[in-house]
Amino acid sequence: MPRLVKHDATGPMKIEQVEKFPIFVCMCGLSKNKPYCDGSHKKTRDEDASALYAYDEQGRIKLPKEY
Numbered sequence: 001m002p003r004l005v006k007h008d009a010t011g012p013m014k015i016e017q018v019e020k021f022p023i024f025v026c027m028c029g030l031s032k033n034k035p036y037c038d039g040s041h042k043k044t045r046d047e048d049a050s051a052l053y054a055y056d057e058q059g060r061i062k063l064p065k066e067y
Contacts, residue, residue: 012037
């Protein structure tokens with residue numbers, strides 16, 4: 001059954017490590033390489049903060065306010 005999950009972050013969370021490079025964890029929910037960021041959050045840059053969106057293979061859909 002499909003679920004609606006609301007993500008309010010539009011970028012990754014940076015986790016500093018003791019190794020050479022930091023890890024970036026997906027916070028937008030769009031990454032195809034979860035839990036790691038793959039840059040998919042760039043699709044959310046022009047979203048209206050008061051609106052709700054759904055993403056699928058074809059792109060972004062603005063959902064009605066009753067969601």
